Amino acid sequence: MQYRRFRAPDMHKAIRKIRDAVGPDAVILSNKRLPSGEVEIVTVIDYDGSVPPSFSNHAPPQAPQVEPSRSSAQPSKSYQERIKEARNMESGSAPSRKPRGAYEVFEEPSPVPPPSNPDPIPSYDRPSFADQSIDGDSSVREHSHARPSADEEKLRAMEEELHLVRKMLERTQSEKNSAAASAGTASKATSSPRQKLTEQLLTLGLSEQVIDKISSDLNLTGREEDWKKALSYLADCIPIRSTGDAFRGCIAFMGPTGVGKTTSIGKIAAQYVLKHGAGSVALITTDTYRIAAHEQLRTFGRILGVPVDVVNEYTDLNEVLDKYSDYSLVLVDTAGMNPRDRNLERQLAMMKRARGHLKKLLVLPCTSQRQVLKTVVDVYAQIQLDGCVLSKLDESASLGEAISVVIEEGLPVMYVADGQRIPDDIEPARAHNLISRAVYTAEQFGQLYGSLKYGS
Missing domain, CATH: 3.40.50.300 (P-loop containing nucleotide triphosphate hydrolases)
Known part of the structure; x- marks a missing residue:
């Protein structure tokens, strides 16, 4: 297993660096935010499924007592090929396969561990498990680049809510219009000759008391002659x-x-x-x-x-x-x-x-x-x-x-x-x-x- 450390301004860019430099086979062991504001992620290549003892029992890592051999710190063949392709891209030569993207990878040399550490893990500066916060799963998600950000999710939720509110308003307005139309139709159908005469007399400015007297004293038929009879009766009053x-x-x-x-x-x-x-x-x-x-x-x-x-x-x-x-x-x-x-x-x-x-x-x-x-x-x-x-x-x-x-x-x-x-x-x-x-x-x-x- 080979360990690498990546730094980026945020988690999204760090994941993209890992995918471009290592590929989808990388496994995230830890991540943390540095005092400078950057995000640091430690990954492993050719992970066999086992977790180091220092991570499994949550104990802080100890320095190995015996310096590991140089051969154990050598990268795998696939990793060497990727490094070669990256160097060819920087020098301007055509790579053997299509590049994934030019992203800068921050790597640090392996410091010499103290002799008291029995851990055979290569000498990378690994922060203690208690000081780290694992973000989600320990493996790189297949489509992490396609996952929407928090702001996009909020906007999408707001759009859905506005769409629902608009539907509710349209439904309410439609119900009101239908109720008003039905009420108007009912009023026209049930309007009596007395109501028609009352509306006509109101245009003259007469009081309700006078209008009621005229409407109640006359025998209305609903024809045009009702208006003439009402005016004649009003003149007599x-x-x-x-x-x-x-x-x-x-x-x-x-x-x-x-x-x-x-x-x-x-x-x-x-x-x-x-x-x-x-x-x-x-x-x-x-x-x-x-x-x-x-x-x-x-x-x-x-x-x-x-x-x-x-x-x-x-x-x-x-x-x-x-x-x-x-x-x-x-x-x-x-x-x-x-x-x-x-x-x-x-x-x-x-x-x-x-x-x-x-x-x-x-x-x-x-x-x-x-x-x-x-x-x-x-x-x-x-x-x-x-x-x-x-x-x-x-x-x-x-x-x-x-x-x-x-x-x-x-x-x-x-x-x-x-x-x-x-x-x-x-x-x-x-x-x-x-x-x-x-x-x-x-x-x-x-x-x-x-x-x-x-x-x-």
Whole structure:
């Protein structure tokens, strides 16, 4: 048996050196990592299967007592042939057979062992068995060069896990899509005429309470005539007060700031003057909380040629109303205030003390949300409102909110205002006209929303 020692930066390169220099017949006896970071492997050639006693009983090797003969340290014939081929490769001569590769083999000369060592093993520096760690089997594996590294095994494992995760996600998404498709098919198959009508009424902005009332009261057939019947029934549900007596006498317009009270008064006064003359109309304002708040009404009075009077802390509203008792139409403008304003209580107290013939109209803007409109109605309901005016129809994207509030509160609609032009943009309320305007507004807003969304 011949012993050789190989050194390399890592185990993989060391194994390749052994295979290139010795061949597949080499047997690894030991391996260890040197202080320099390299890996050192001790191999044996022509191994007969026996293990030296120093390795079998884990005892540290002892130096032989008698120096071995030179003949025992001579390499075998096959080994000499391999050395000759390596030298021929270095000198540039063609080898007798195809070379395995030019790798540098680190060999050390055999030092003279101490005389006390009875071991006949040649005098190579062999580390003790206790200081070595045998890596795997003691023989060179047939395909060690083809074995993947630790990093490659990790990458392969990660790829397998990602492949499994991808399959799971695809399966989950497929199940969701199939469930959604089946649910959509089932909903289409089981959709009732009531559900279809509910979807159509929701586009108008109506409240659920109003929609439920319409759906439950009508006998639906699932045809196109259900929509016409629903609109007709909705128009019948709107309380309207447009008799001739509603446009005569004393009328006070109330509501929050900026809802169009003063503008509505100017429109009604202008129409009445054009029909009956300026001698039968008078204008009164109670708005003394803002600077020059009554100047707009005075401007209307000068243009129309009608008297304008101001009610302040020194005068009483009933006295001013008695002053114009001979006029067929007296319009009263009030201060616009937030429902949470403390001064609003004073305004409401003044209206409560007014004569019974004073009609009180609440101006509701169609641009406000349903909850805001309901809050305003609840605040002003303590003065016993006679009706309302729906303003800003031209600025609203949906009339269903205001229509729902007047239906739920039972508040009659007397006027509808849909613009700023005086005296054109106001008219007495008509239920079917109001519903037609609500449908038209919903369709126009739907087209506008679609063009903005899709850029067409």
